[in-house]
Amino acid sequence: MIEVDTHVGEDAADIRPRGRLTMVVTPQLRTLINETVQAGRARIVVDLAGCEFVDSSGLGALIAGLKTARQAGGDLRIAGVGPQIATVLRLTNLDRVLRPHDTVAGALGAG
Amino acid sequence: MLEALWGEYDDVTPSDRILFETAVIEIAGNIAQHAAAGVPLQFTLNLWVEPDRVEAEFRDHGRRVDIDLDVVALPDDSAESGRGLAMARAAVDEFHYRRDGSTNQWRIVRRRQR
Numbered sequence: 001m002i003e004v005d006t007h008v009g010e011d012a013a014d015i016r017p018r019g020r021l022t023m024v025v026t027p028q029l030r031t032l033i034n035e036t037v038q039a040g041r042a043r044i045v046v047d048l049a050g051c052e053f054v055d056s057s058g059l060g061a062l063i064a065g066l067k068t069a070r071q072a073g074g075d076l077r078i079a080g081v082g083p084q085i086a087t088v089l090r091l092t093n094l095d096r097v098l099r100p101h102d103t104v105a106g107a108l109g110a111g
Numbered sequence: 112m113l114e115a116l117w118g119e120y121d122d123v124t125p126s127d128r129i130l131f132e133t134a135v136i137e138i139a140g141n142i143a144q145h146a147a148a149g150v151p152l153q154f155t156l157n158l159w160v161e162p163d164r165v166e167a168e169f170r171d172h173g174r175r176v177d178i179d180l181d182v183v184a185l186p187d188d189s190a191e192s193g194r195g196l197a198m199a200r201a202a203v204d205e206f207h208y209r210r211d212g213s214t215n216q217w218r219i220v221r222r223r224q225r
Contacts, residue, residue: 023144063190094188
């Protein structure tokens with residue numbers, strides 16, 4: 001299940017996947033990020049606090065979302081990263097491009 | 112299924128669990144995507160927890176996997192796919208694939224932390 005909270009700012013949205021972010025649900029996350037950016041909210045925070053597992057397709061969806069958001073003049077940041085997600089970010093060296101933030105507010109406020 | 116396994120073997124460290132499960136899920140995903148190629152495919156998965164290692168073996172009757180495991184590498188940071196097997200290989204100590212007749216066989220071993 002994926003929730004979106006668009007009340008975090010006029011041009012920002014908080015997207016919260018829950019459970020396991022694997023190939024079963026990643027198409028939904030990709031669509032949701034695209035729709036959110038198209039609706040004018042290109043500053044996206046994906047809050048992973050309710051998500052205990054991300055596979056390579058989930059990482060791919062986050063990278064796709066990062067590119068989509070940046071093309072629209074925004075950005076995609078991640079927050080609330082648990083130990084498995086931190087591990088896969090490190091294994092793939094993607095922690096350089098998707099730097100984990102502790103909180104959604106911290107992710108939105110970071111430069 | 113892995114949760115049940117860890118319940119039974121609660122002395123496997125969190126780090127070993129995370130890395131082993133990540134590799135298992137990536138191989139299962141690879142079988143579903145490549146060997147199955149859009150048609151339903153069953154695979155069998157056997158798991159072993161030994162004092163010194165955790166091990167998984169997958170068998171399926173899908174298409175042969177044409178891949179040189181020695182050159183499995185991470186794609187560019189901006190790639191939206193193609194990381195699965197490189198992730199799996201990085202997460203375990205042994206990573207094998209072989210085609211045996213009409214069967215694909217994957218075997219991974221993670222040596223346990225003490």
